[in-house]
Amino acid sequence: MATSSLDWGAAANEEEKEMTAKLTNINLQNKEEPPPWMVPSEEPPVTTPEEGLAESVEDSEKISAAEKSLLQKVIRKGLVENHHDLEVQRKDPNSPLYSVKTFEALNLRPELLKGVHAMGFDAPSKIQETALPTLLSDPPQNMIAQSQSGTGKTAAFVLAMLSRTDVSKNYPHVVCLSPTFELAIQTGEVAKKMAKFCPHIKIRYAVRGEEISRGTQINDHILIGTPGKLLDWGTKLRCFDLTKVEVFVLDEADVMIATQGHQDQSIRIHKLLPKTCQMMLFSATYDEDVMKFAEMIIRNPVVLKLHREQQSLDNIKQHYVVCKSKEDKYRSISNIYGVLTIGQAMIFCHTRKTASWLAETMSREGHAVALLSGELEIEQRINIINRFREGKEKVLITTNVMARGIDVEQVTMVVNFDLPVDQSGRADCETYLHRIGRTGRFGKSGVAINLVDGPRSMQVLQYIENHFKRPILRLDAEDVDEIEKLNKDD
Numbered sequence: 001m002a003t004s005s006l007d008w009g010a011a012a013n014e015e016e017k018e019m020t021a022k023l024t025n026i027n028l029q030n031k032e033e034p035p036p037w038m039v040p041s042e043e044p045p046v047t048t049p050e051e052g053l054a055e056s057v058e059d060s061e062k063i064s065a066a067e068k069s070l071l072q073k074v075i076r077k078g079l080v081e082n083h084h085d086l087e088v089q090r091k092d093p094n095s096p097l098y099s100v101k102t103f104e105a106l107n108l109r110p111e112l113l114k115g116v117h118a119m120g121f122d123a124p125s126k127i128q129e130t131a132l133p134t135l136l137s138d139p140p141q142n143m144i145a146q147s148q149s150g151t152g153k154t155a156a157f158v159l160a161m162l163s164r165t166d167v168s169k170n171y172p173h174v175v176c177l178s179p180t181f182e183l184a185i186q187t188g189e190v191a192k193k194m195a196k197f198c199p200h201i202k203i204r205y206a207v208r209g210e211e212i213s214r215g216t217q218i219n220d221h222i223l224i225g226t227p228g229k230l231l232d233w234g235t236k237l238r239c240f241d242l243t244k245v246e247v248f249v250l251d252e253a254d255v256m257i258a259t260q261g262h263q264d265q266s267i268r269i270h271k272l273l274p275k276t277c278q279m280m281l282f283s284a285t286y287d288e289d290v291m292k293f294a295e296m297i298i299r300n301p302v303v304l305k306l307h308r309e310q311q312s313l314d315n316i317k318q319h320y321v322v323c324k325s326k327e328d329k330y331r332s333i334s335n336i337y338g339v340l341t342i343g344q345a346m347i348f349c350h351t352r353k354t355a356s357w358l359a360e361t362m363s364r365e366g367h368a369v370a371l372l373s374g375e376l377e378i379e380q381r382i383n384i385i386n387r388f389r390e391g392k393e394k395v396l397i398t399t400n401v402m403a404r405g406i407d408v409e410q411v412t413m414v415v416n417f418d419l420p421v422d423q424s425g426r427a428d429c430e431t432y433l434h435r436i437g438r439t440g441r442f443g444k445s446g447v448a449i450n451l452v453d454g455p456r457s458m459q460v461l462q463y464i465e466n467h468f469k470r471p472i473l474r475l476d477a478e479d480v481d482e483i484e485k486l487n488k489d490d
């Protein structure tokens with residue numbers, strides 16, 4: 001965000017004043033009794049499938065692993081902290097692994113080091129500490145590295161790619177495979193930023209929309225592209241020689257194998273590379289399929305694995321608000337809107353229809369909200385996420401399907417307009433934790449507000465409360481004092 005913390009503080013004060021002014025209009029006299037279904041039920045927390053579930057399935061069909069990964073990248077503001085030790089699963093006993101605490105210790109070319117610092121990177125991240133010395137060492141070593149999204153993998157392999165680029169070789173000798181057009185562009189942008197002070201390094205995209213005629217020889221040093229296009233350029237059109245590639249990176253291996261046809265194409269490219277080519281494979285997840293694929297592609301690798309930081313509800317104040325209907329839920333959100341917008345908030349709805357309805361209703365009433373939904377084109381999604389990340393919108397309404405797998409660190413408040421349930425209507429504790437929990441963000445607190453509108457959702461809430469053994473306290477969304485307290489750390 002462009003605003004300084006001082007500006008932000010002033011803006012927050014201003015908003016708080018406005019909020020209090022708005023809230024003073026609320027009639028506190030007519031508090032109603034809780035509905036009869038509020039009495040805790042002994043029944044098991046299984047509910048019948050909720051209305052509209054089919055819609056959310058429809059949503060899920062529209063968002064692929066690649067899109068999720070992309071949205072996650074776009075929304076992220078910086079490194080994801082990880083306090084785990086890096087696990088080195090396999091290494092060559094003849095070449096000891098070492099790690100570095102500074103970028104200076106890597107003996108990078110000065111203009112590259114300048115580029116790294118210009119990006120604001122002061123010290124290597126956890127995965128970079130160990131991966132980089134190995135990736136840059138001679139003779140080159142192969143690597144398989146897995147760590148969750150946001151831990152610095154892209155920056156690590158881009159630095160290795162640039163470091164190994166020899167501008168005297170005017171042909172592609174560094175190749176990076178990405179699962180989609182958009183992901184390739186993201187990587188290319190990181191490479192261009194990092195190579196800001198290396199004007200002679202030429203980077204080219206091999207993605208849809210980039211055309212080249214048969215036999216034209218590419219003289220760029222680095223190619224970043226999707227498997228189909230790279231295979232086409234390397235074999236059918238013969239625009240570069242795959243046998244001259246010295247560094248081969250396979251990014252987002254987990255997304256790659258989830259994308260139809262990419263696995264085979266990647267293997268075909270790999271078969272044409274020389275034995276001496278340094279191969280690196282990166283993945284955010286680590287399961288059997290990814291490993292099988294990785295082993296097929298990467299010979300004698302060093303395998304690095306960084307365990308995912310556990311999310312917890314420790315610093316989260318959890319509340320629930322009793323509502324009677326969808327409209328009542330909306331009123332509750334309106335009442336707390338002022339508090340939501342002091343920081344940033346996400347509101348989760350079960351279906352696309354509800355999310356759209358809520359966004360429309362809130363906008364009509366003059367509340368500034370953004371809607372991230374399945375109907376949108378990927379460019380529109382990126383645009384919305386960018387605006388939210390930059391703080392242009394303070395409240396993002398979305399469905400779980402759209403937001404699954406996306407960590408939005410800057411969000412201080414999460415509202416479950418609908419509680420998360422699985423396909424059969426049971427409490428989905430994992431999704432709840434993912435929406436609300438925090439990882440490794442010590443000292444940073446957050447607030448979760450669950451809107452409960454009937455016996456079924458009350459059961460779900462109670463199940464979640466029992467599951468995590470953390471109290472979820474009742475909140476009166478009409479009580480100004482209670483609402484004001486939400487935003488205070490105590």
Ligand SMILES: Nc1ncnc2c1ncn2[C@@H]1O[C@H](COP(=O)(O)OP(=O)(O)OP(=O)(O)O)[C@@H](O)[C@H]1O
Nearest residue numbers: 078079121122123124125149150151152153154155
């Ligand atoms: N050493 C560093 N210091 C500070 N910030 C960093 C460092 N390395 C990377 N970053 C920043 O952290 C964020 C995540 O890094 P990066 O994209 O490399 O992670 P990733 O593991 O590749 O994530 P994904 O799996 O989503 O691609 C980026 O905004 C990047 O600019």
